[in-house]
Amino acid sequence: MEFQARKEAGGVVVVLGGRLDAVTAPEYERRIHELVDGGDARFVIDFERLDYISSAGLRGLLVTARLLKAKGGQLRFANVQGGVRAVFEMSGFGSMFQLDESVTAALAALS
């Protein structure tokens, strides 16, 4: 799994790549929680380079969303596509999260 974070004017953009599965989800959770613990509360996750997600990955995203909601933060997802989008739709996650067509649109929607 690839995990890269960069700070933009509107929030933190996290680029995920490769596989978010039962092996890699703990690392994802650890790294994003470090950012939240450091005070960041507005996040865009860019899925363009993520090839694969399982229920373990979905669980990690749900944990992030609940953590940010409890802290009054925001979370949006950009470029959810292909098989990952199919998993989102089949699990009902597509309607539970804010999905945007691009990172630019997601950053603009953070308020």
Place this chain on the structure above:
Amino acid sequence: MKSDTRCYAARVENLTAATGFVAACADQFGLAGLAKFGLLLALEEAFVNICSYAYPEGPGLAEITCTGDGDAFVLDIADRGRPFDALSLPEPDTTGDLMHRAVGGLGIHLIRRFSDSVSYRRDNDRNILRMVFRTPRGGDVTSTQC
């Protein structure tokens, strides 16, 4: 491709090796795109279930068999844990809001959605979950049943 079997210790870190084995079988068979994605997802969900629940009293094994049968790719995952049919669990609620959503049961739900069929049997003290994935073949309608 006829049939190929690998055995792994039922630990989550072995998912990467198991995925490599099944992906190679899928490539050899000619399963690609979303069908291959769904196959690897079903493998993970079934394998991780075995790692989490099949052997509460100690280490155990997961046996993975890939078989080509006509246009069907058949994935069997077996364990020697206590009798357990994951298909007997209720379907998860996929409509709740963020704070009330349960993730338990989502793995089996995704297996059902991505596979063309899934079945469970208990055989010689083994739990065997069988998942079938058919290759999309344009214009080759072999059944008119919905």
